[in-house]
Amino acid sequence: MTAAPAAGAHASLRDVTRIYPPRAGRPALHALGPVSLDLARGEFFAVVGPSGCGKSTLLDVMAGLVAPSAGTVTFEGKPVYAQVPDGIGVVFQEDASFPWLTVYDNIAFGLRQEGRTANEVRASTEFAIDFMGLKEFASAYPAQLSGGMRQRVCIARTLVLKPRLILLDEPFGALDQQTRLLMGDELLRLWRETGATILLITHAIDEAAMLADRVGIMSARPGTFMDVVSTDWPRERDSTIVSDPAFGLLTSRIWTLLRAESLRSMGHK
Amino acid sequence: MRYAGRIRTAVIIVAFGLLELLCRTGVISGFTMIPPSTIAGSLIEILLSGRFSADIMVTLRNVSVAILAAMLIGPLLAIILHQVPGLRRILDPLFATYYAIPVYAFYPLLMVIFGLGDLPQIAVGFLLAIVAVLINTLNGLDRVPPVLLKVARMHRLGPVATAVKVRLPFAAPYIFTGFKLCVAYSFVGVIGAEFITSSRGIGYEISYAYNNFDNRVMYPLIFLILTIATVINMSLYAWERKLLARRSSVS
Numbered sequence: 004m005t006a007a008p009a010a011g012a013h014a015s016l017r018d019v020t021r022i023y024p025p026r027a028g029r030p031a032l033h034a035l036g037p038v039s040l041d042l043a044r045g046e047f048f049a050v051v052g053p054s055g056c057g058k059s060t061l062l063d064v065m066a067g068l069v070a071p072s073a074g075t076v077t078f079e080g081k082p083v084y085a086q087v088p089d090g091i092g093v094v095f096q097e098d099a100s101f102p103w104l105t106v107y108d109n110i111a112f113g114l115r116q117e118g119r120t121a122n123e124v125r126a127s128t129e130f131a132i133d134f135m136g137l138k139e140f141a142s143a144y145p146a147q148l149s150g151g152m153r154q155r156v157c158i159a160r161t162l163v164l165k166p167r168l169i170l171l172d173e174p175f176g177a178l179d180q181q182t183r184l185l186m187g188d189e190l191l192r193l194w195r196e197t198g199a200t201i202l203l204i205t206h207a208i209d210e211a212a213m214l215a216d217r218v219g220i221m222s223a224r225p226g227t228f229m230d231v232v233s234t235d236w237p238r239e240r241d242s243t244i245v246s247d248p249a250f251g252l253l254t255s256r257i258w259t260l261l262r263a264e265s266l267r268s269m270g271h272k
Numbered sequence: 273m274r275y276a277g278r279i280r281t282a283v284i285i286v287a288f289g290l291l292e293l294l295c296r297t298g299v300i301s302g303f304t305m306i307p308p309s310t311i312a313g314s315l316i317e318i319l320l321s322g323r324f325s326a327d328i329m330v331t332l333r334n335v336s337v338a339i340l341a342a343m344l345i346g347p348l349l350a351i352i353l354h355q356v357p358g359l360r361r362i363l364d365p366l367f368a369t370y371y372a373i374p375v376y377a378f379y380p381l382l383m384v385i386f387g388l389g390d391l392p393q394i395a396v397g398f399l400l401a402i403v404a405v406l407i408n409t410l411n412g413l414d415r416v417p418p419v420l421l422k423v424a425r426m427h428r429l430g431p432v433a434t435a436v437k438v439r440l441p442f443a444a445p446y447i448f449t450g451f452k453l454c455v456a457y458s459f460v461g462v463i464g465a466e467f468i469t470s471s472r473g474i475g476y477e478i479s480y481a482y483n484n485f486d487n488r489v490m491y492p493l494i495f496l497i498l499t500i501a502t503v504i505n506m507s508l509y510a511w512e513r514k515l516l517a518r519r520s521s522v523s
């Protein structure tokens with residue numbers, strides 16, 4: 004394995020492992036790695052893997068939310084350690100909306116935090132609310148929304164900050180299949196327009212195959228990359244590629260790799 | 273008004289009516305209790321005459337100081353204890369047994385420390401009230417979901433900003449429970465202290481009237497305290513319901 008990140012990589016993990024220390028009588032837990040990964044600037048990378056294999060841990064480490072037990076993390080040429088660097092936006096797997104704020108104030112949270120002017124805050128927030136189809140709910144509180152809508156609030160709250168690296172942890176988990184495909188299209192559009200680098204964690208193989216330039220397939224815990232598959236889709240693409248014969252080949256290839264690991268993570272030998 | 277509300281009102285009216293009847297017919301003697309209508313009349317008289325205005329103002333002021341101090345210092349202390357787990361572990365047994373300590377037993381000590389003025393009464397009210405705020409705020413802070421703290425870190429909030437913008441707002445409903453108890457305890461503490469040793473305040477006047485068998489002063493003043501405490505509690509309750517309505521899915 005190489006010791007330095009690939010030249011020009013936007014973000015990279017180098018021989019990263021994460022071991023959660025023992026706590027409250029539970030033994031230490033090796034959750035991730037060692038993994039190495041280089042994300043090219045503007046790349047769309049998807050991660051699939053059996054449940055509990057360390058996908059969210061991978062995301063936390065990459066964002067600087069959790070320190071790696073070994074190895075290094077770099078973002079835009081600088082080491083990431085114990086702090087989320089400017090330019091990284093995260094959408095978490097769990098509902099992370101602030102229950103005491105309206106949809107509008109949730110989405111404006113980061114902008115206000117950055118000290119933007121009132122006009123900028125209003126313009127960006129209103130744009131994001133429209134974009135996410137939350138216009139009718141701007142003054143509602145998260146408790147009054149469905150799980151899918153709450154997740155959209157969280158997506159909007161992260162995207163308004165125009166992060167250069169977007170880390171998404173099963174952002175469409177709470178959505179139905181149709182909305183999922185449409186949100187996928189929106190994400191692709193946003194990705195093309197902003198030129199951001201995206202790391203998307205998903206449990207849906209078709210979602211990974213349709214959206215990403217490359218799909219990383221993780222083993223059961225402790226998660227490592229068993230394989231990384233290039234999709235070779237053109238940058239201009241949308242959910243209609245699901246009818247492309249190449250799409251079927253791709254998903255079946257990913258599933259073949261994943262099947263044995265998924266069984267293993269469920270306790271089958 | 274909802275069904276339960278109507279029943280409640282009816283029960284209160286019937287109870288007062290019955291009391292009125294028993295007093296008027298002499299079943300309950302005038303030395304024990306005076307009719308509710310007389311209590312109300314005397315209270316109005318007392319309020320209009322201004323005879324106890326100074327006492328009422330002193331008590332309300334002292335209670336307010338105790339409440340405000342507990343409401344301000346309680347959450348602040350909770351945040352600090354939450355950040356310093358070692359200190360919290362040391363103090364936890366104290367909090368757990370706190371309300372088993374008879375605060376009034378320390379009244380002589382408080383008088384030695386704070387003198388004969390209003391401070392000992394305020395101190396008793398404050399000491400009773402603050403721990404309710406503290407315990408409830410800590411409880412709320414313990415429940416902040418880790419993912420919200422990750423969001424705070426993603427937005428690069430420092431420890432103070434995280435406390436003010438994430439931890440405390442999340443804990444608000446719990447803090448509110450503490451505030452409601454804080455109001456009740458402040459009244460209990462201040463008025464109780466006035467009973468024991470003080471030369472003014474509603475508590476003092478009630479105890480003075482009691483010693484002189486002056487039911488026409490004692491009952492109206494008790495009624496006044498009841499009314500004030502109820503009004504404050506009901507407005508807090510209404511405010512809390514508004515707060516909680518936002519955070520629960522049944523709107």
Ligand SMILES: Nc1ncnc2c1ncn2[C@@H]1O[C@H](COP(=O)(O)OP(=O)(O)OP(=O)(O)O)[C@@H](O)[C@H]1O
Pocket residue numbers: 023032034052053054055056057058059060061096224
């Ligand atoms: N803070 C923590 N402390 C201890 N163990 C943890 C912690 N967070 C996660 N783990 C454990 O690490 C392992 C990997 O967890 P992680 O959440 O990264 O998996 P995942 O692939 O995201 O799972 P899922 O598919 O359910 O989202 C799991 O066994 C989990 O129980």
Ligand SMILES: [Mg+2]
Pocket residue numbers: 058059060096172
């Ligand atoms: Mg996960």
